[in-house]
Amino acid sequence: MKTQSPDTLSVRILAFGIAKDILEDNVIWMDLEPGSKVSDLKSALMxxxxxxxxxxxxxxxxxxxxxxxxxxxxxxxEIAIIPPVSGG
Structure with missing residues (x-):
């Protein structure tokens, strides 16, 4: 686990499918403010x-x-980004 300061929430993000391609890795770390919501994470990712x-x-x-x-x-x-899947 990554070390955190009291002012920072370090989150581990697992990416699959096209999200993995865009993030250029299947696991990344991002620093957010404590109390952040998923919507805040989406904004940070964009x-x-x-x-x-x-x-x-x-x-x-x-x-x-x-x-x-x-x-x-x-x-x-543990946060995962899961793209839509299709089957046949």
Whole structure:
């Protein structure tokens, strides 16, 4: 786990599919303010990776459960970005 200061929430993000391509890795770390929500993380991702804005239909999961944009991110949460999948 990455060391955190009291003013920073360092989050580990797992990326799959097209999200992995845009983030150029399957695991990244981002620093957010404590009390940040998933919507804040999305904004930070769009700022750091402008192409992320194209991913309108990705879902976010925290600790293996899908969440809404209002979900507060806590220390030690595992965040996953999951693009839509199709089957045949």
């Amino acid at each position: 700022e750091a990776f402008p192409a992320f804005e194209k991913l309108q239909y990705v879902r976010f999961a925290i600790n293996e459960s899908y969440v809404t944009d209002d979900e507060i991110i806590l220390p030690d949460d």
